[in-house]
Every structure is written in structure tokens, then in C-alpha cells.
Amino acid sequence: MFLPLLILCLALSSFSFPISAVESTIHVWPKPRSFSWPQPQQATLLSSTFTISAPKLNNTHLSSAIKRYQTLVQTEHHVPLLNPTAVNFTTSTPPLQTLLVFVSDLTAPLHHNVNESYTLTIPTWGPANLSAQTVWGAMRGLETFSQLVWGHPSRVAVGVYIWDEPLFGHRGIMLDTSRNYYPVEDILRTIGAMSENKMNVFHWHITDSHSFPLVLPSEPELAAKGSYGPDMLYTPDDVNKIVQFGLDHGVRVLPEIDSPGHTGSWAEAYPEIMTCANMFWWPAGSKWADRLASEPGTGHLNPLNPKTYQVLKRVIQDVATLFPEPFYHAGADEIIPGCWKADPTIQSFLSNGGTLSQLLEIFVNSTFPYIVSLNRTVVYWEDVFLDANANVSTTVLPPEHTILQTWNNGHENTKKIVSSGYRVIVSSSDFYYLDCGHGGFLGNDSEYDQQTSDNSGNGGSWCGPFKTWQTIYNYDITYGLSEEEANLVLGGEVALWSEQADPTVLDTRIWPRTSAMAETLWSGNRDETGEKRYAEATDRLNEWRYRMVRRGIGAEPIQPLWCIRNPGMCNTMNKETANVRLSVPGDKAHKDTLKIAVEKEAAIFCSKQRKNRAAKQGLQT
Amino acid sequence: MFLPLLILCLALSSFSFPISAVESTIHVWPKPRSFSWPQPQQATLLSSTFTISAPKLNNTHLSSAIKRYQTLVQTEHHVPLLNPTAVNFTTSTPPLQTLLVFVSDLTAPLHHNVNESYTLTIPTWGPANLSAQTVWGAMRGLETFSQLVWGHPSRVAVGVYIWDEPLFGHRGIMLDTSRNYYPVEDILRTIGAMSENKMNVFHWHITDSHSFPLVLPSEPELAAKGSYGPDMLYTPDDVNKIVQFGLDHGVRVLPEIDSPGHTGSWAEAYPEIMTCANMFWWPAGSKWADRLASEPGTGHLNPLNPKTYQVLKRVIQDVATLFPEPFYHAGADEIIPGCWKADPTIQSFLSNGGTLSQLLEIFVNSTFPYIVSLNRTVVYWEDVFLDANANVSTTVLPPEHTILQTWNNGHENTKKIVSSGYRVIVSSSDFYYLDCGHGGFLGNDSEYDQQTSDNSGNGGSWCGPFKTWQTIYNYDITYGLSEEEANLVLGGEVALWSEQADPTVLDTRIWPRTSAMAETLWSGNRDETGEKRYAEATDRLNEWRYRMVRRGIGAEPIQPLWCIRNPGMCNTMNKETANVRLSVPGDKAHKDTLKIAVEKEAAIFCSKQRKNRAAKQGLQT
Structure with a gap:
């Protein structure tokens, strides 16, 4: 035949x-690891007096989350884009009255690799049960429960059993608040949305060459002189608010104070510890190799000046006090030789046979042990180890105290890092940089003066083209690694650098593309047969994007509504x-x-x- | 030496x-044609009882604009990003009390090429004067005046003389409200922002294959069945509100009812007048040439069915009644042969020696004279004349009643159109399409499943890369034309197609990139020496972007604030x-x-x- x-x-x-229209069901994003809702899929009403109850669970963050989710499920009334016709809505069972929450260890702190597993059972009769080892796993389960509720009056899926836990322990967003400023409320909204996507690390790139918005009690002049202004600061109270908000949402707040490069803004308070500050970034007539900065905004800390470390250690100590998170991100990306070479003492050092790597080693040896002494694991950008001009060896940076974050050369650099024994956080600029594809930000660039376009090229963006949600979804962060090497991959982060971003574009640049990474790092990007599931994910992501919008996150659309109404x-x-x-x-x-x-x-x-x-x-x- | x-x-x-920081002054965007503010540039206070007065000028739209600007200049308190240190602020002259408005012709309607010139004089002493031939020119001058006011308390530049008028009469935005829906308030906000950029045509691509949101009194079923739902409609009252708001802001509202292609949504009400409706757009195994639609969402009007014209003429008449604008955009882009060929009567027509162009000619001859009989000039997309498979000749579309809008092949198609004697509106997809560069929207596309990126290509967007503001600013829409040909170029439009756009991205996709086109079409993109002025424009556009944000338009940033604070x-x-x-x-x-x-x-x-x-x-x- x-x-x-x-x-x-x-x-x-x-x-x-x-x-014919594919029948829709209720979706959870990111997709749980194990989700059982046997046919005929059933739903019942959520009682108008529905409560989430956690008997004898005395934990302030869990209580906060329960209160939040109780309000959410009672008031959200999400209308699915496709009527879930496949669901057998029944009034023969009584409305769901209670979700009971059980946590076996109330004290486990929100650290890397804390247990985030949970099981959620919603029987056809009687109370629903959410069990988790930790408070943080319970929060993940509460989010899942909220996505199983829809409609007006609220309905809830029943006959459901879910077991879930993440594939990767580190699922983050990096936000640059130096190039442009974001008010605290924008950061809180972002952390809230992260929690709804079961993400757990807000990597806060607080300072850079452009502004120093962080008010530090021991070094107040840095922000007083280096911020964009009194209305563009993060006070200790602000930081505390953000950290506590993160805890209430199961999101760690990981601070980065980038140094010794990317420190131009420090020069307003301490010009004497700087090299090449306030210079034009790329002197006329000079070669690219002789530029003073990776982009406009010059200034490196001078590793040969003892005062550098007096200031920097006070900064580090204040940051460690403000942020309880056990990871400390110390930056160390993009040391530009020309900037250090602009300084006379460094010129002497180099002409006496010293090297750029030795300068970096001096810097690391003067700061890394101090950070470790504060009980912190130090995260650096990969450059500190892989940069061609200035790098240090594993003896200087012992892997037990060091994590490297990769951004160049895709999986090749990931491989280099883990094969050297380091743990790695993946934020490949080829896949995870959210700012790419919107042109460059430099002035007087004649590149754009053209009367004929061949519709090719990256439109002036160094890391263009734009990373689509599918590009992000499909990337395997352990690609090409042995199992042993893969175990050193902690997870990934998307990054939003802010040369061309600020609050006006925050939500749309981040969402829903970051939801794509969130699912891949939580439960993978493949179906049960091992095939990539991006096609199937499209409908689910559409639905999830609309739910996020109704929750107040300005996530951008990925398709016309027509596509959602006409699946396939x-x-x-x-x-x-x-x-x-x-x-x-x-x-x-x-x-x-x-x-x-x-x-x-x-x-x-x-x-x-x-x-x-x-x-x-x-x-x- | x-x-x-x-x-x-x-x-x-x-x-x-x-x-050293370049001293800033007060900027107007788009830059006026002639702007005199001799050194030492002076400013004085705006009186707290400042009024805009238009003695004996009885015009409802002008009165509305005056009221609006009087409130704006008294309450805006724009803080320049750089303190305008070059301005000699003087308290020796009294505060400015009055702006007197003079209009010589109160009756000139807001049609294409209406006189929009104005002169604005703000002496160092006594009332300021704004003179214009028309109400619409006066509105442009009021906007200019508002941008010469800043600070708290409000200051205003004095000793200023401005003469101004646009280079091109047609300066527009095309918005697609079919693929995704935009609430009325979003459209109003966009029209308001257009007015602030001295733009004058809101080209409303109302309907397409995906939804038919326009409620037409004579054909209510089209929206009742073809819209996305009862909460995603434009009623006659909505249309009137938008049209009146446009008049109050000097912005024409030019409706487009695309046909005979891009009409899939009509099939819900009238399946019998359609070909290939509700089919999968690109049959498995078929060649690209045999697809049924240019993108998902099939359906063409059947030109051989008499009922097609019964429905369409009622649509046209209703639209002409709802929209006073003398241009009527009839669409006619992207006729896909496979869609017409799917119909048996058309198959017969073609197998009897008929051609696709003859089918199109039948369609045009059955609609074009009717539109003209309603005193409308008909705008079509260039395809009706230039498409390889289906096109009609100048005898069918007499140039005196026809304008063509170009979108393909950059200046080459512009040249083809004007050299055939047609007036043209330029919306080159290589330069003016605002949606490009964000990937494609198709489902199950394996293109994005890759583990290695070479950072090249357009990232799945057919018209990628992203069009930067500079790309838009630098494009000369009369490039390569003779003076006679250039006279047929009415102006330009940026276009926002909504496959991946809806209210969440409306402001950021449009602004400030559209401001770039607005200036180029108003006063050009070159300085007094004839050199492109994109470098100088950067600082001004930064300032204007921040002013727009404070006026409630979510325009995206083009540079870090640091660049603005450190000019050059x-x-x-x-x-x-x-x-x-x-x-x-x-x-x-x-x-x-x-x-x-x-x-x-x-x-x-x-x-x-x-x-x-x-x-x-x-x-x-």
C-alpha cells in the first residue's frame, strides 16, 4: 500500500x-520534568475560599510566597488563548478548597545547588499537596500550581501528578545598571518575572566605566561623584530591598563589581588609582590594538598603586556585607593593554621586563585571597584565564574557589574552561546576549550612510544578529563536553548590556526570550524521544507570553495572535x-x-x- | 608651521x-530649515501666566492644539541632559507673557501638500509671534515653540527667529493592526508622538488575512466573524475619535483595506468570494513558487465572482464615509498565483488562455473607477504595477488618480515608478521597515537549531538586519532621480508590520528611529556644506529621545547616558x-x-x- x-x-x-485545530491543554512553563495528567483530563472549580496552607512552616520567605500565590490564583483569571476543549470540566467533584504545603528542611539557605525539587499532586477529590525538601523547591511548586489555574470563575486541573527539579542549578539574568540606570522597581519586576520562570540568579552588573550607582558606606565618594546623579543611585536600603525581594522569590542576588577594567567611573572620586581615565577611547591614528578601552569610557585600576587595594578592599567588604550571596563576581574582563600602558609606573614595570599577565597576577593576588577570606566563591569573566594579553594560571586562581563565566567563542571556550578544572557559567554572546542586533551605539559612524542595502550583515551590532527565542532555546550549554566536564557546567545566564537598553526596553529585551533559556536549563529542550522540541514549544511559549503580559511583564510577541488561534x-x-x-x-x-x-x-x-x-x-x- | x-x-x-565637554544649546527636532539665535544666545523666564493667544482665529483643531501646547509648555519642565551653559539666561528682561498666533487661511483642509510653513519670532522683549498660512503650519510652529522651553521654573529662548517648512509633504507611519491588535489609546499615543515629530500621515493598514477589526455599518459580518474578538474591534466611534484626534494634531489618517490579496480574514463572513482560504500556506512538497500565500494566513478575493464586488464596494463606500482623507489605500500587494489557481473558475479562465495579469486587470477595473468616483486618489503598493506575475499597465491605472507605494529593491523601484509617471511614497523595506531584524515568526523552523554561530546573517528575519536610526536617517528617498522625477516623490513612510509587534513593543519599535526619518523628510540629512549631518544629529536625537520619554512615549535609548554627558x-x-x-x-x-x-x-x-x-x-x- x-x-x-x-x-x-x-x-x-x-x-x-x-x-483542524489542535486541541489545547493547560501548559506550564518551563515544562516540568515529569507531568502526569491522564486522559480524560479533568478540571474543577477553584473554591472562592481557596487557601494555600503550610501547617507549622515558619519561614518568612515561604509565607511571603504563599501569600503572593494565594492572591494570584484567586485573582488572575487567565483566559487561555485557545479554549482548552480537551479538558473535561466537571462540577460533579467539589471545588478545590486547599493546597497543603510540606517542606522537610526549612533552614536550607538559597545557595547554589540547593534542592529545588518538588512534587505536586492535585487529586480529583480532596486537598492538593505540594511537597518539597526546601522552601525554594516549594516556591517552584507554587508557581507550577498557579499555571494550572485559569478562567473566570477560576478552574484548576485535577488528577494531576508532577515531579520536578531543575537540570542546572544556576539559571540567571545579568543586568548592566551602569551604562544606563534602572530604578529599583524595574529590578524588582524583573526578579518577580524570573521567579515565575523558575530562574534563580539575578547577576547584577552594578558598576562599570560609565556610572557607579552603588552607595557604599565605606566609600561613599564613589557613588557621590561617579553616579549619574542623586536620582540614579542604589542605596543600602535599596540593595536590602532587592535582596529580600529576591529571597521572597527564590532568586539569589549576585553582585558584580567589575575590576580592574571597566572602572572609569571610579576616577571621579579617585583619579590617583586609575590609568588612562577620561581619555578618548581610541586615539586618532592609532591601531585597534592600541585603543584605550573596549568601547567608549576609559579607565582601569592601577595594579601597582597600593592605594588601589585600600579602596577596592573597602568596596569588597561593603559589598560582601550588603549581599549575603556566597558568590562574589569580581569581573576582570577586557583588560585593554593600551590603558595600563598609558601609566608611567606601568611603563617602567613593562620596560623592566614585566608582562601584562604579571600585572594581572599582582592584581589578583592582592584581591582574590581577600574575597575568599570573606567566605566567598569568586566568579570572574573568562578573560582572566583566557585573554591573550593578560591572563593568570590555575595556581593563582585555584578552581575550588573560582568559577569562570564564558562569553566568547561559544562551546569552544566552555570546553577550555571545564577541561582546566574550573566550574563554568555559560553566557555565550553568540546565543545568550540579549542586547545584540540593534546596531551599534557609537557616534559619527559612517557605516550607516548607504543608499543601497544588500540585506545582509549584522547591521552594526558586534554580536548581531538578534538572538531569537529559538536560537536561545536550542543552545546546549554542555555541547561537546564529556560527562565529567559537563558536571562542571553550573548553568547559564542571559545578559542584557545597557548601551542601548534602559527601562523603556527592559521587559521586551528580556522576555519571552529568557523564558526560552529558563526552560532549557530547567527541563531541557528535547522531547521524550530525544528530538529538539522547539516546534512543540512554540504554542506553549505563546500561551506563557500572554500570561506574563497579563501579570504585568511587557514580554514581546513572537507570533501574530492568528498563529496561536490556528495551531500548526x-x-x-x-x-x-x-x-x-x-x-x-x-x-x-x-x-x-x-x-x-x-x-x-x-x-x-x-x-x-x-x-x-x-x-x-x-x-x- | x-x-x-x-x-x-x-x-x-x-x-x-x-x-572638554562641548557646550550644549537648546535643540529642536526635526531641525528647522532656518534657525537664527545669535550669540550670545539668550533666555528668559516663561511667565507663570503665560498664554498662547490666537485672536479671532475660530478653528476647532487650532484651538485644541493651542490648549494642548499651553498646558505642555507650562508643565513639561524638561531638564536638558546637558546644562545649556552656552545660553545667557537673563532676568533683566521680563518673563515671556504671550505667544501670538496668526493664521491667514483658516479653511485650508489637511490634505497632501497643504502649506505647513510657519515663522516663529521670540524677541528679547514683548510677545512672541507665530505666523502661518494654515492651521497645520501653526501646529508645527507650536511644537517648535514647545521645544524652546525648558527647566523649572520654565525658561524660554529669546532672540530667536525661525522660518520653517517641510521638504516633503508626506511623512508617515504605517501600522498593521490586523496581525496583532492595538487598542485605540495606543494609536492615539502614536499619532500624538507623530505630531511632536512634525509628521502628518498615519497610514492605517487596518485589515489583512489575520483579522478584520474594522466594524463597517454596511458589512458588519466582516468584523463580527473576522476579528480576533469583541474586545479587539475598531467601531465607527473609535474611527471618528482617531480621525478627529489626527486633525487636532495635524495628522491625516489614511485607511488601507488591502485587497485582493491579504484578505483571508474575509473568509469567515464570505467564504464564497474567496480563493484558497484557510489552507496551509505552503503545501508539503510544493515549490516556493507554488505556495498559497506570502506567509501563513491564506486567502485572496476571487476576481471572477460578481459577489466579490458587491461586498468590496460596500466596504469601500463605508471606509470613504468613515475617513475624510482624500487618499484611499487599496493595497494590491503580494498576489500569490497559487492562491488564485486553487479556484476552479480561475483554473478555467487560465486554461482558456487568460493570464494572472488579466485577472488583476478585471479586479482593478471593477474597483478603481468606483474609488475614484468617491473623489479619492488611490494608493496601491507597487506590486500592482511591478509584480512579475500579475500587474496592470498605466492605461488601467492612470497616474493622475494613482499613487504607488514602493517597498522592494530600494531606489531602483522608486526610479521605475516615477519614470513611468506615477507619484510615489517611499517605504523601502531595506531602510524603512521597523519590524526587521527580530528573527522570523514561523513555527517548527529548524534554522535556529545550531550549536555554533558565526555571528553573521540576518538571524531569520527576511528583511534583517535591524534598521538603525542612522540607516534610516541617511537614506535619500530621491537618490538617483532627475529633478523632474524627484518631484513625483511625495515623501516616505516607515512601516511597522505586526507579526512580532503589538502594544508591548509599539513605542520602542517606532521611536526614536522614526524621528530620524521625520527630520530627513522635514529638513534633510545634510548640513549647510552639503555633508551628511548624522554625527551632529546624534546629540540632538539623544536629547529629543529623552524629551519624548518624559512626554510619555517609550522611545528606546540610542546610547548610554554617559555618551550624552560626554559629547563626542x-x-x-x-x-x-x-x-x-x-x-x-x-x-x-x-x-x-x-x-x-x-x-x-x-x-x-x-x-x-x-x-x-x-x-x-x-x-x-
């Missing part, structure tokens, strides 16, 4: 049939190659749209066509 | 000096070529940042260095 049907299918290729109809399905399409005259507009053949889906589609056709013609297959 | 200094400058190339310091300045930089190992991150040499600025910079150096060393030059 196969050959005739194949011919039939090919013969049908110039026709089409409507695809916006798919790419064709066996043709790009060459065929490119050869069609007059189709310039779409010549680049669809580059890759999706043979598998085409086969599935053809199979459906066969069945439809057979059914219509009364044929038996 | 020159040679030694040149050598000195070259010798200095490995050093740098800080550039974020410039690109180097004589090196991209090749030199690409050869530097370890600079992958920035290898693509800076591709073009800016020799002129480098020379200026070097000259400043010479002067600084000379001053410091006590040398006489």
Missing part, C-alpha cells in the same frame, strides 16, 4: 487541506531547499525567510493528508 | 587627551581599516564593531589635540 499512497501524497502536493498553521513545512526559493524572481521579499528544509514535519504533514484524503474518499488504509 | 605640527600630531597618536567621547574615530582590526587576535568581540574609517573627524580631533598640546606646553601656534 505504501507506494500508491506516496504517489497520492505527491499528487496532492499542489493542493492543501485545512488542518504558521509552521514552516517544505522539502524545498533555499536554492529553489532563491531562484524565484520577484520573491526578494521572502527569499531569506525559509532557509532550512523540514523534511520530518513535511512527512508528518503528508501522512495527515493521506489520512484526511482517505477518510474523505471512504478509503481504507 | 604645518609640517612640524603634523608630525607632532602623529607622534601623539599613542596618547590621548580628554576632550563615544564617537568612532580612527583611520584604520577593518582589516587591521580583524587581524588582531582575541578581539573577536569587537572585530565587527567599527568597520569604517572616519578620516574627517580624525583630522578635527588631531587638530584639537594640537591646540591642547600647544596650550599645555605654552607653545604659540
Whole structure:
């Protein structure tokens, strides 16, 4: 029978049939590791007096989360974009009255690799149960529960059993608050949204060359003179508010004070500890190798000046006091030789046979042990170990106290780092940099003065093109690693650098693309057969994006609403190659749209066509 | 003296000096054609009882604008990003009490090429004067006046004389409200922002294949069945509100009802007048040329069905009634042969020797004269004339009643259109499409499943990369045309197609990039010497962007605040070529940042260095 049907299918290729709408169900984002809701899927009303109860659980952060979720599930009334027709809504069972929360260890702090597992059972009758080892796992389960509630009056899925825990312990967002300032409320909103995506690390790139917004009790002049102004500061109270908010949401707040590079803003208070501060970043006529900074905004701390360490240690101590988080991010990216070389004492050091790496080693040896003495694990950008001009060895940076964050060269640098024995946080600029693809920010750049465009290139963005949600979703952060090496990958972070970002674009740059990483790091990006599940994820992410918007997060749309209402109809399905399409005259507009053949889906589609056709013609297959 | 200094400058190339901050002044965006504010630039207080007075001018739209601007200038209190130290603030002159408005022709309607000129005089003593031929020119002048006021208490520039009028009569934004819906308030906010940028045409792409949100009294079923839902409609009252708001802001509201393609949403009410409706857009196994739609969402009006015209003419008449605008946009883009060919009657027509162009001609001959009979000039997308498969000739579309809007092939299609005698509106997708560069929206696209990125390509966006504000600013819409041909260029429109846009991204996608086009079409993109002024425009656009944000428009940032506070310091300045930089190992991150040499600025910079150096060393030059 196969050959005739194949011919039939090919013969049908110039026709089409409507695809009947795929029946929707209720989705949870990120998808749980194990989710059981057997057919016929059932739902019941959520009682108007529904409560979340945690008997004898005395934990302020858990109480805060329970209060928050109780309000959310009673008031959200999310309307699914597709009516969940597959769900058998029943009034024969009484409304759900209670979710009981059990936590076995109330004291486990919110540190890296804390247990975040939970089980959630919503029976068809009687109270629902959420069990977790820790407060933090319970918060993940509360979020899952909230996404199983919808409608007005509120309904809740029943007959549900979920077991869940993350694949990776570190699931973060890095936000740069130096190049442009973000008010505290924006940071809190971001942390709240992270929690809803089961993310757990807010990596706060607080300072850089452009502004120093952090008010430090021991070094107040840094912010007083180096911030953008009195209305653009983070006070100790602000920090405490953010840290506590993070704890209430299961999100660690990991501070970064970048040094010795990216410190131009320190020069306003301490010009004497700086090299090359307030210079034009790329002297006229000089080679790129002789620039003074990686981008406009010059200034490095001088590793040969003892006062550097007097100031920096007070900074470190204050930061360690303000932030309870056991990781301390010390930066150390992009040391630009030209900046250090601008200083006379460094010129002497180098002309006497010293090297840039030795300068860096002096700097690290004068700061790293101090940070470790404060019971902190030190996170550095990969540059401190991999930079071609200035790097230090594993003896200077012992792996037991050091984590490296990679951003260059994709999986190659990840491999270099873990094969040297370091733990790694992956934030590849090829996949996880959210700012890319919006052009450059430099002034007087004649690159954009053109009257003919070939629609190629990255449009002036060094890390363009734009990283789509699919690009982020599909990236495997342990790609090419042995199992042993993969165990050193703590997780990943998307990064929003703020040259062209500020509160006006915060939500749309971050969401829902970051939701894509959140799921990949929580439960992976593959289905049960091991195939990438990006196609199936599209509908779920659409639904989740709309739910986030209604929760007050300005996540950007990934498709027209029409695609959501007509599941599968916006798919790419064709066996043709790009060459065929490119050869069609007059189709310039779409010549680049669809580059890759999706043979598998085409086969599935053809199979459906066969069945439809057979059914219509009364044929038996 | 020159040679030694040149050598000195070259010798200095490995050093740098800080550039002293360039003194700022008050900016107007778009820059007026003629702006005189002689040194020493002076300012005085705006009286707390300041009024805008238009004696004997009885015009409801002007009165509305005056009321609006009077409130704005008294309450805005814009704080310039750089203190305008160059301005000589004087309290020796009394506060400005009055702006007197004179209009010579109160009746000129807001049509294409209405006179928008104005003169604004703010003397150092006595009332300011704004004179315009029309109400619409007066509104442009009021906006200019508002941008000359700043601070708390409010100050206003005095000793100012401005003459101004636009280079192009048509300065628009196209917004697609079919693929995703925008509430009325978002449209109003956009029109308000357009007015502040002296733009004058809101091209409303109301309907498409995805939804039909416009409630038409004679054809209510189209929206009742074809919209996204009862909460996503534009009622006649909504339309009237938008049209009146446009008139109050000097912005025409130009409706587009796209047909015969892009009409899939009509099939819900009238399946019988459609071809290929509700089909999968690209049948499995078929060639790109045999697809049924340009993107998901199929359906064309059937030109051979008489009922098509019964429905369409009622639509046209209703739209002409709802929108007073004398231009009517009839669409006619992207006729996809496969969609028409799916219909049996069209198959017969074609197999009997008929052509696709003849089908289109039947359609145009059945609609175009009717639109013209309603005293409308018909705007079509260029496809109706230039499409390879289906196009009509100038005899069918007489140029006196027809305007073509170009979107493909940059200036080449502009040239084709005007050289055929048609007036043209330029919205080149290479320069003016605001949605480009954010990836594609298709589902199950394996293109994004990759573990290694080469940081090239357009990231799945057919019209990528992202169009930067500079790309938009620098484009000359009359490039390559004779003077006679250039006279047929009415102006330009940026376009926001909504596959991946909705209210969450509306402001940031549009602003401030559209401000760039607004200035280029108002007063050009060149300085008095004929050089492109994009470098100088950067500081002004930064300032204008911040003023827009404070006025409630969520325009995205184009630079870190640091760049604005340190004028010139974020410039690109180097004589090196991209090749030199690409050869530097370890600079992958920035290898693509800076591709073009800016020799002129480098020379200026070097000259400043010479002067600084000379001053410091006590040398006489």
C-alpha cells in the first residue's frame, strides 16, 4: 500500500487541506520534568475560599510566597488563548478548597545547588499537596500550581501528578545598571518575572566605566561623584530591598563589581588609582590594538598603586556585607593593554621586563585571597584565564574557589574552561546576549550612510544578529563536553548590556526570550524521544507570553495572535531547499525567510493528508 | 608651521587627551530649515501666566492644539541632559507673557501638500509671534515653540527667529493592526508622538488575512466573524475619535483595506468570494513558487465572482464615509498565483488562455473607477504595477488618480515608478521597515537549531538586519532621480508590520528611529556644506529621545547616558581599516564593531589635540 499512497501524497502536493485545530491543554512553563495528567483530563472549580496552607512552616520567605500565590490564583483569571476543549470540566467533584504545603528542611539557605525539587499532586477529590525538601523547591511548586489555574470563575486541573527539579542549578539574568540606570522597581519586576520562570540568579552588573550607582558606606565618594546623579543611585536600603525581594522569590542576588577594567567611573572620586581615565577611547591614528578601552569610557585600576587595594578592599567588604550571596563576581574582563600602558609606573614595570599577565597576577593576588577570606566563591569573566594579553594560571586562581563565566567563542571556550578544572557559567554572546542586533551605539559612524542595502550583515551590532527565542532555546550549554566536564557546567545566564537598553526596553529585551533559556536549563529542550522540541514549544511559549503580559511583564510577541488561534498553521513545512526559493524572481521579499528544509514535519504533514484524503474518499488504509 | 605640527600630531597618536565637554544649546527636532539665535544666545523666564493667544482665529483643531501646547509648555519642565551653559539666561528682561498666533487661511483642509510653513519670532522683549498660512503650519510652529522651553521654573529662548517648512509633504507611519491588535489609546499615543515629530500621515493598514477589526455599518459580518474578538474591534466611534484626534494634531489618517490579496480574514463572513482560504500556506512538497500565500494566513478575493464586488464596494463606500482623507489605500500587494489557481473558475479562465495579469486587470477595473468616483486618489503598493506575475499597465491605472507605494529593491523601484509617471511614497523595506531584524515568526523552523554561530546573517528575519536610526536617517528617498522625477516623490513612510509587534513593543519599535526619518523628510540629512549631518544629529536625537520619554512615549535609548554627558567621547574615530582590526587576535568581540574609517573627524580631533598640546606646553601656534 505504501507506494500508491506516496504517489497520492505527491499528487496532492499542489493542493492543501485545512488542518483542524489542535486541541489545547493547560501548559506550564518551563515544562516540568515529569507531568502526569491522564486522559480524560479533568478540571474543577477553584473554591472562592481557596487557601494555600503550610501547617507549622515558619519561614518568612515561604509565607511571603504563599501569600503572593494565594492572591494570584484567586485573582488572575487567565483566559487561555485557545479554549482548552480537551479538558473535561466537571462540577460533579467539589471545588478545590486547599493546597497543603510540606517542606522537610526549612533552614536550607538559597545557595547554589540547593534542592529545588518538588512534587505536586492535585487529586480529583480532596486537598492538593505540594511537597518539597526546601522552601525554594516549594516556591517552584507554587508557581507550577498557579499555571494550572485559569478562567473566570477560576478552574484548576485535577488528577494531576508532577515531579520536578531543575537540570542546572544556576539559571540567571545579568543586568548592566551602569551604562544606563534602572530604578529599583524595574529590578524588582524583573526578579518577580524570573521567579515565575523558575530562574534563580539575578547577576547584577552594578558598576562599570560609565556610572557607579552603588552607595557604599565605606566609600561613599564613589557613588557621590561617579553616579549619574542623586536620582540614579542604589542605596543600602535599596540593595536590602532587592535582596529580600529576591529571597521572597527564590532568586539569589549576585553582585558584580567589575575590576580592574571597566572602572572609569571610579576616577571621579579617585583619579590617583586609575590609568588612562577620561581619555578618548581610541586615539586618532592609532591601531585597534592600541585603543584605550573596549568601547567608549576609559579607565582601569592601577595594579601597582597600593592605594588601589585600600579602596577596592573597602568596596569588597561593603559589598560582601550588603549581599549575603556566597558568590562574589569580581569581573576582570577586557583588560585593554593600551590603558595600563598609558601609566608611567606601568611603563617602567613593562620596560623592566614585566608582562601584562604579571600585572594581572599582582592584581589578583592582592584581591582574590581577600574575597575568599570573606567566605566567598569568586566568579570572574573568562578573560582572566583566557585573554591573550593578560591572563593568570590555575595556581593563582585555584578552581575550588573560582568559577569562570564564558562569553566568547561559544562551546569552544566552555570546553577550555571545564577541561582546566574550573566550574563554568555559560553566557555565550553568540546565543545568550540579549542586547545584540540593534546596531551599534557609537557616534559619527559612517557605516550607516548607504543608499543601497544588500540585506545582509549584522547591521552594526558586534554580536548581531538578534538572538531569537529559538536560537536561545536550542543552545546546549554542555555541547561537546564529556560527562565529567559537563558536571562542571553550573548553568547559564542571559545578559542584557545597557548601551542601548534602559527601562523603556527592559521587559521586551528580556522576555519571552529568557523564558526560552529558563526552560532549557530547567527541563531541557528535547522531547521524550530525544528530538529538539522547539516546534512543540512554540504554542506553549505563546500561551506563557500572554500570561506574563497579563501579570504585568511587557514580554514581546513572537507570533501574530492568528498563529496561536490556528495551531500548526504558521509552521514552516517544505522539502524545498533555499536554492529553489532563491531562484524565484520577484520573491526578494521572502527569499531569506525559509532557509532550512523540514523534511520530518513535511512527512508528518503528508501522512495527515493521506489520512484526511482517505477518510474523505471512504478509503481504507 | 604645518609640517612640524603634523608630525607632532602623529607622534601623539599613542596618547590621548580628554576632550572638554562641548557646550550644549537648546535643540529642536526635526531641525528647522532656518534657525537664527545669535550669540550670545539668550533666555528668559516663561511667565507663570503665560498664554498662547490666537485672536479671532475660530478653528476647532487650532484651538485644541493651542490648549494642548499651553498646558505642555507650562508643565513639561524638561531638564536638558546637558546644562545649556552656552545660553545667557537673563532676568533683566521680563518673563515671556504671550505667544501670538496668526493664521491667514483658516479653511485650508489637511490634505497632501497643504502649506505647513510657519515663522516663529521670540524677541528679547514683548510677545512672541507665530505666523502661518494654515492651521497645520501653526501646529508645527507650536511644537517648535514647545521645544524652546525648558527647566523649572520654565525658561524660554529669546532672540530667536525661525522660518520653517517641510521638504516633503508626506511623512508617515504605517501600522498593521490586523496581525496583532492595538487598542485605540495606543494609536492615539502614536499619532500624538507623530505630531511632536512634525509628521502628518498615519497610514492605517487596518485589515489583512489575520483579522478584520474594522466594524463597517454596511458589512458588519466582516468584523463580527473576522476579528480576533469583541474586545479587539475598531467601531465607527473609535474611527471618528482617531480621525478627529489626527486633525487636532495635524495628522491625516489614511485607511488601507488591502485587497485582493491579504484578505483571508474575509473568509469567515464570505467564504464564497474567496480563493484558497484557510489552507496551509505552503503545501508539503510544493515549490516556493507554488505556495498559497506570502506567509501563513491564506486567502485572496476571487476576481471572477460578481459577489466579490458587491461586498468590496460596500466596504469601500463605508471606509470613504468613515475617513475624510482624500487618499484611499487599496493595497494590491503580494498576489500569490497559487492562491488564485486553487479556484476552479480561475483554473478555467487560465486554461482558456487568460493570464494572472488579466485577472488583476478585471479586479482593478471593477474597483478603481468606483474609488475614484468617491473623489479619492488611490494608493496601491507597487506590486500592482511591478509584480512579475500579475500587474496592470498605466492605461488601467492612470497616474493622475494613482499613487504607488514602493517597498522592494530600494531606489531602483522608486526610479521605475516615477519614470513611468506615477507619484510615489517611499517605504523601502531595506531602510524603512521597523519590524526587521527580530528573527522570523514561523513555527517548527529548524534554522535556529545550531550549536555554533558565526555571528553573521540576518538571524531569520527576511528583511534583517535591524534598521538603525542612522540607516534610516541617511537614506535619500530621491537618490538617483532627475529633478523632474524627484518631484513625483511625495515623501516616505516607515512601516511597522505586526507579526512580532503589538502594544508591548509599539513605542520602542517606532521611536526614536522614526524621528530620524521625520527630520530627513522635514529638513534633510545634510548640513549647510552639503555633508551628511548624522554625527551632529546624534546629540540632538539623544536629547529629543529623552524629551519624548518624559512626554510619555517609550522611545528606546540610542546610547548610554554617559555618551550624552560626554559629547563626542563615544564617537568612532580612527583611520584604520577593518582589516587591521580583524587581524588582531582575541578581539573577536569587537572585530565587527567599527568597520569604517572616519578620516574627517580624525583630522578635527588631531587638530584639537594640537591646540591642547600647544596650550599645555605654552607653545604659540
